[in-house]
Each structure stands twice: as C-alpha cells, then as structure tokens.
Amino acid sequence: MFPVESFRATLDKAVHIFRRLGIRFHLTGGIASIYYGEPRLTQDIDIVIDNAQVTAALDAFLQSIAASDFLYEPASVRTAVAEHGLFQLLDSIESLKLDIYARELIPGELDRSVSQEVFEDEELPVASRPDVAASKLVSISKGSHKSRRDLRHLFRLASEKDQDTIRQLAAQLGLANLLAEVLREPEGIS
Numbered sequence: 001m002f003p004v005e006s007f008r009a010t011l012d013k014a015v016h017i018f019r020r021l022g023i024r025f026h027l028t029g030g031i032a033s034i035y036y037g038e039p040r041l042t043q044d045i046d047i048v049i050d051n052a053q054v055t056a057a058l059d060a061f062l063q064s065i066a067a068s069d070f071l072y073e074p075a076s077v078r079t080a081v082a083e084h085g086l087f088q089l090l091d092s093i094e095s096l097k098l099d100i101y102a103r104e105l106i107p108g109e110l111d112r113s114v115s116q117e118v119f120e121d122e123e124l125p126v127a128s129r130p131d132v133a134a135s136k137l138v139s140i141s142k143g144s145h146k147s148r149r150d151l152r153h154l155f156r157l158a159s160e161k162d163q164d165t166i167r168q169l170a171a172q173l174g175l176a177n178l179l180a181e182v183l184r185e186p187e188g189i190s
Contacts, residue, residue: 006094007031008119011045013091014098015124017064021057024050026113026125028105032132033150035116037157044097048127050110051084051103069093105135106169129158130165137175140182148182155183 011027018025027035029046054061058081065072070089080087084103091098104110106127113125127135136144136151155166170179 004119006096007045008122010091010094010096010098011118011124013068013070014045014047014089017061017068018049021053021060021064023053023057023061024110024113024125026110026127027118028101028109028127028132028135029099030150031118032127033136033154035118035126036129036132036154044099046099046101048101048104048110051081054081054102065089070098105138106131106173109135129154129162130169133158133162133166134169134173137170137179137182138173141175141178148185149187151179151182152185152187 015025017023025047027045028048029044031045058078062074062077065077066074069092071092072087072089077087079085080100081102085101087100087102089098089100090096109127109131112128112131114128115123116126118124118126133151133154136147136154139147140151155163158166167176167179170176
C-alpha cells in the first residue's frame with residue numbers, strides 16, 4: 001500500500017491540470033469506497049472526467065501531461081477521449097497509476113459530485129455514495145468479485161434516501177436483480 005502522502009502528491013498534480021483547464025472531475029472507485037468507510041487496499045486512483053470538456057481542451061491537456069511527472073501514451077489518451085473510454089497516467093515520481101475515465105460511468109454522476117475533505121485541509125470532488133455503489137454494481141455485472149463486498153458495505157452504511165437512490169440507479173441500469181442478489185449474500189462472500 002502506498003503512503004497517504006504519495007496519493008496526495010499524485011492527486012495534486014492531476015487536480016492542478018484539471019482545474020487549470022476547467023475540466024470537471026471527481027474521484028471514484030477504491031479511493032471513494034475508502035472515503036465512504038470501506039477499509040480496503042487500493043493500488044491506483046480512479047477519476048472520472050467530463051468528456052466534452054477534455055475534448056475541447058485535448059491539445060492543452062496533452063501538453064500539460066507532457067510537462068508533468070506523468071508517463072502516458074498520447075495516442076491512447078486521444079483514442080480514449082474520442083471513444084469515451086479509459087486511459088492511464090503513471091506518476092513517475094510516486095509510481096502510482098491513475099485510471100482516467102473520459103466519460104461518466106453512471107449517467108449524470110458528475111452533477112452529483114460531493115466536495116469532501118479527502119486529505120487534511122484539502123477538499124476534492126468525490127462521486128456520491130449512490131454513484132459509487134452503482135459503479136460497483138456495473139463492475140460486478142462485468143465479472144468483478146471484489147466489488148461485491150464494497151457494494152454491500154456502501155449500501156449498509158447508506159442513509160435510507162441513498163439506499164433508495166441506489167435502488168433507482170440499479171433499476172435504470174437494468175441491474176436491480178443483481179443488486180438484490182449481492183445484498184442477500186452473507187458478509188463472508190467477497
């Protein structure tokens with residue numbers, strides 16, 4: 001596991017680029033699960049960015065990455081942005097990987113981001129608990145087993161309102177039955 005300082009240093013570099021170029025983003029995945037109370041190990045940082053904004057600033061974005069400590073493949077970034085896919089950045093100093101989703105994983109999620117104190121005295125946008133849970137559900141539908149435990153924990157600690165929202169998102173995604181299945185599993189199942 002990387003020390004918190006490494007995560008913060010890597011995130012600070014990426015956040016600086018996003019903010020300077022006016023690209024909306026939020027944290028999601030394992031780091032968001034940790035924030036919402038699911039103790040787990042994570043070896044990377046998952047970030048969702050606004051596709052329209054990164055598309056409009058793509059050349060400046062690539063120039064900013066080139067001038068930073070991130071290692072990347074320019075063609076992969078261009079393809080991922082064009083196809084609303086995933087690209088990766090590797091912090092050459094901290095050896096941490098960023099998985100950058102050039103699209104919303106859950107429709108409208110960037111509009112529901114919540115500003116949270118992720119590090120001491122540093123607030124960052126984080127995917128809402130229902131959106132993190134819904135993205136875990138999508139991962140489960142694609143074969144991820146580790147997301148099952150995360151989803152149960154996220155749901156169990158959610159308010160009734162957030163639980164209702166998770167159910168609504170699951171229904172919108174056509175995954176209501178899968179949600180019910182995962183929630184029925186005993187805690188020992190990962």
